[in-house]
Amino acid sequence: MTGFEAVVLTIVTAATPLLIAALGELVTERSGVLNLGVEGMMIVGAVTGFAGAQLTGSPYLGVIAAMAGGMALSSLFGFLVLRLAANQVASGLALTLLGLGLSGMIGEAFIGQPGLKLERIDIPFLTDLPVVGTILFGQDPLVYASVTLAVCVSRFLFRTRAGLALRAVGNNHASAHMLGVHVIRTRFLAVLFGGACSGLAGGYLSLAYTPQWVEGMTAGRGWIALALVVFASWMPLRAAVGAYLFGGALILQFHAQAEGIPLPSQFLSALPYIATVAALVILSRDRWTARNDSPSCLGQVFVPDR
Amino acid sequence: MPGGNVLLEARGIVKSFGGLAANDRIDLTVHAGEIHALLGENGAGKSTLVKILYGSLQPDAGSVSWEGRPAAVGNPAEARALGIGMVFQHFSLFEGLTVAENIALALPPDEAGSGLAANVRSVSESYGLPLDPAARVASLPVGVRQRIEIVRCLLQRPRLLIMDEPTSVLTPQEAERLFETLRRLAGEGCAVLYISHRLEEVRQLCHSATVLRHGRVVGRPDPKTASMADLARLMVGADVEGAGSREGEPAAAGPVRLAVRGLSLEADTPFGVSLEDISLEVRGGEIVGVAGVAGNGQDELFAALSGETPAFDDDAVEIDGRACGRMGPRWRRRLGAAFIPEERLGHAAVPAMRLSENAVLTRHGTDPELATGGLLHLSQARGLARRIVERFDVRAPEGDPEAGALSGGNLQKFVVGRELDRRPGVLAVSQPTWGVDIGAATEIRRELAALARDGAAVLAISQDLDEILEISDRIAVISRGRLSPAVPTGDTSREAIGLLMGGAGD
Numbered sequence: 001m002t003g004f005e006a007v008v009l010t011i012v013t014a015a016t017p018l019l020i021a022a023l024g025e026l027v028t029e030r031s032g033v034l035n036l037g038v039e040g041m042m043i044v045g046a047v048t049g050f051a052g053a054q055l056t057g058s059p060y061l062g063v064i065a066a067m068a069g070g071m072a073l074s075s076l077f078g079f080l081v082l083r084l085a086a087n088q089v090a091s092g093l094a095l096t097l098l099g100l101g102l103s104g105m106i107g108e109a110f111i112g113q114p115g116l117k118l119e120r121i122d123i124p125f126l127t128d129l130p131v132v133g134t135i136l137f138g139q140d141p142l143v144y145a146s147v148t149l150a151v152c153v154s155r156f157l158f159r160t161r162a163g164l165a166l167r168a169v170g171n172n173h174a175s176a177h178m179l180g181v182h183v184i185r186t187r188f189l190a191v192l193f194g195g196a197c198s199g200l201a202g203g204y205l206s207l208a209y210t211p212q213w214v215e216g217m218t219a220g221r222g223w224i225a226l227a228l229v230v231f232a233s234w235m236p237l238r239a240a241v242g243a244y245l246f247g248g249a250l251i252l253q254f255h256a257q258a259e260g261i262p263l264p265s266q267f268l269s270a271l272p273y274i275a276t277v278a279a280l281v282i283l284s285r286d287r288w289t290a291r292n293d294s295p296s297c298l299g300q301v302f303v304p305d306r
Numbered sequence: 307m308p309g310g311n312v313l314l315e316a317r318g319i320v321k322s323f324g325g326l327a328a329n330d331r332i333d334l335t336v337h338a339g340e341i342h343a344l345l346g347e348n349g350a351g352k353s354t355l356v357k358i359l360y361g362s363l364q365p366d367a368g369s370v371s372w373e374g375r376p377a378a379v380g381n382p383a384e385a386r387a388l389g390i391g392m393v394f395q396h397f398s399l400f401e402g403l404t405v406a407e408n409i410a411l412a413l414p415p416d417e418a419g420s421g422l423a424a425n426v427r428s429v430s431e432s433y434g435l436p437l438d439p440a441a442r443v444a445s446l447p448v449g450v451r452q453r454i455e456i457v458r459c460l461l462q463r464p465r466l467l468i469m470d471e472p473t474s475v476l477t478p479q480e481a482e483r484l485f486e487t488l489r490r491l492a493g494e495g496c497a498v499l500y501i502s503h504r505l506e507e508v509r510q511l512c513h514s515a516t517v518l519r520h521g522r523v524v525g526r527p528d529p530k531t532a533s534m535a536d537l538a539r540l541m542v543g544a545d546v547e548g549a550g551s552r553e554g555e556p557a558a559a560g561p562v563r564l565a566v567r568g569l570s571l572e573a574d575t576p577f578g579v580s581l582e583d584i585s586l587e588v589r590g591g592e593i594v595g596v597a598g599v600a601g602n603g604q605d606e607l608f609a610a611l612s613g614e615t616p617a618f619d620d621d622a623v624e625i626d627g628r629a630c631g632r633m634g635p636r637w638r639r640r641l642g643a644a645f646i647p648e649e650r651l652g653h654a655a656v657p658a659m660r661l662s663e664n665a666v667l668t669r670h671g672t673d674p675e676l677a678t679g680g681l682l683h684l685s686q687a688r689g690l691a692r693r694i695v696e697r698f699d700v701r702a703p704e705g706d707p708e709a710g711a712l713s714g715g716n717l718q719k720f721v722v723g724r725e726l727d728r729r730p731g732v733l734a735v736s737q738p739t740w741g742v743d744i745g746a747a748t749e750i751r752r753e754l755a756a757l758a759r760d761g762a763a764v765l766a767i768s769q770d771l772d773e774i775l776e777i778s779d780r781i782a783v784i785s786r787g788r789l790s791p792a793v794p795t796g797d798t799s800r801e802a803i804g805l806l807m808g809g810a811g812d
Binding site for chain 2: 161164165167168171175176177178179180181293294295296
């Protein structure tokens with residue numbers, strides 16, 4: 001493996017969990033629900049995924065356990081904000097705190113255990129191609145899944161009736177209700193999808209990125225995913241661009257620091273954030289479209305009047 | 307004409323909200339091919355009734371039958387399956403979506419496919435309601451938005467079309483076109499349930515009528531033969547002073563107290579309207595009305611007058627001869643001006659604050675007894691709130707309730723009273739009687755007239771042309787951010803104003 005390939009591979013693995021979590025949150029927010037608990041759902045997904053893989057011996061079952069963990073936490077959130085009409089910001093923050101605590105408790109037994117790793121796929125001949133071989137055909141399955149997911153979410157939102165209904169609910173829940181769209185049900189499903197994605201993103205960390213369980217191993221990635229959604233102006237493919245850009249800047253600045261580039265290390269550490277914000281701001285600089293795309297009912301409680 | 311089969315029959319509909327009966331044993335019969343008016347004041351229960359018919363509310367008691375068979379309409383989708391379509395008063399469109407997407411949401415999945423755009427185009431053109439399926443709703447003016455709602459209903463081939471106050475946002479010409487469409491639909495056998503409080507319209511258009519008051523049916527007059535006064539009496543349960551109730555002659559025009567000179571402001575939001583070279587003078591003792599269709603710069607003009615959007619040039623706005631274009635609202639109030647914005651909740655008043663606190667909000671800068679040195683005198687404020695409540699007959703819960711606890715009409719009386727109580731020299735008011743019932747509206751208009759008679763300059767922005775014609779000494783029309791010269795009310799006509807509202811002056 002050449003140095004170039006290694007850099008690209010690390011960029012991809014850094015970007016993948018951000019992309020998966022951002023896509024989940026994007027769908028949730030498109031339905032009008034702001035779930036600030038991404039970080040909490042991610043860390044719970046990381047620990048349930050790791051635990052699932054350890055207990056069953058299969059990293060694939062671990063992936064499913066990660067999604068289930070994220071969904072379980074998100075269903076609690078959904079119950080609070082959709083059934084009980086609780087404040088979404090407070091509930092989401094509470095969810096993050098809960099997730100961090102809960103994951104520490106569940107994960108206590110697994111600290112220091114060597115984990116099972118999702119193997120990179122290996123297609124004879126194709127993977128062996130020079131330069132592009134490993135990059136295109138030698139990633140772990142979740143990398144392909146995440147890119148496919150970005151395309152699918154985009155198609156779903158803008159090319160299907162269910163996606164249209166979901167955007168409608170996020171755009172004007174009162175009217176959607178009037179038209180007979182099930183606002184609460186749609187939102188609950190969107191919240192669950194967001195939970196599954198966050199859980200999966202967490203599971204990616206503990207099953208593919210660094211196969212082990214460390215408390216607090218999400219290290220703020222959930223927050224970055226949240227920010228990506230906004231800067232991508234709720235467009236799935238832009239979120240993918242943002243995730244890869246962030247991953248790229250993150251890895252490159254590591255290398256830059258290792259090379260001893262004469263810039264303050266603090267600046268280099270801040271670079272991924274600055275670069276991502278700058279790029280996404282340029283992407284969505286047309287504020288007319290940006291405003292149109294933002295779900296107008298984001299964060300608003302809906303109580304049907306009957 | 308009526309005489310078709312009974313299409314929809316509602317019997318003994320009851321619906322109450324927290325002990326208040328919004329609908330009390332209402333019976334309603336609609337025949338195929340008739341345009342049936344549903345009349346009543348705000349809060350009479352019209353909207354509740356049609357929401358029940360459309361399935362978005364469930365009645366506490368009573369039954370609905372459709373073509374003679376009992377029909378329980380559980381939700382709007384079921385209503386649409388029966389053939390009931392509805393055009394809402396407050397548009398039910400999704401601003402972030404395109405016209406075609408908005409329409410697709412209301413259609414069954416098999417009709418919302420790829421042929422939809424062409425279908426939208428052909429139906430909208432055949433009814434004279436042209437639409438561009440790919441346009442984003444957010445970028446469209448209100449008249450067009452209503453067209454979308456109507457076309458959306460028409461594509462469902464409704465047997466009964468419910469329209470909730472459809473003309474409140476239209477120019478007279480647009481309204482006339484709508485009437486033609488409705489007449490044509492009725493001719494094709496479609497029934498129309500037409501909610502309005504514009505009596506003249508109902509008399510022109512409708513074949514039959516049901517009048518509601520306090521949730522009950524109080525009469526079924528024939529709109530073709532009943533007079534305006536008859537209908538109004540049924541609606542309010544008492545004689546109402548008709549239009550043209552300005553008492554006495556306008557005071558001889560005094561000095562210019564409010565002047566706007568060459569005011570231009572770029573819109574600061576994507577869907578705002580830029581003001582272009584607006585000039586206007588209002589003299590003491592007169593009311594100048596600004597007519598116009600919603601969204602033509604009224605909000606921006608009001609914000610420029612009140613100082614919420616300061617001008618770049620001090621001379622752009624003058625109050626009592628003092629240039630104040632760059633001053634904020636509090637400083638303008640100190641010059642003797644008062645402002646009553648259109649939105650009661652959230653703009654003119656904070657719903658979660660008590661009346662006394664709301665009274666302080668616009669007056670702390672001008673009334674030293676309410677606030678000194680940054681400290682509030684709450685007992686004084688409570689006294690002031692009480693005084694406003696008494697003087698302006700605001701019906702509010704006991705004590706010092708939150709503004710949100712008042713009904714719309716009563717809160718409007720309170721926010722109007724709060725400013726009039728100060729005896730301002732200059733008053734700018736937007737939609738003074740929006741969503742207020744006839745009784746309260748008459749009082750508010752009378753108060754405005756009294757204020758002008760005492761020498762104040764009053765600028766009233768309203769989308770209700772009848773109101774403008776009734777209260778104004780001079781009328782100007784705002785269209786796409788430009789203001790026509792103000793002409794004396796006696797020298798203009800409804801048609802001329804309507805043309806200007808439609809942009810003929812551009």
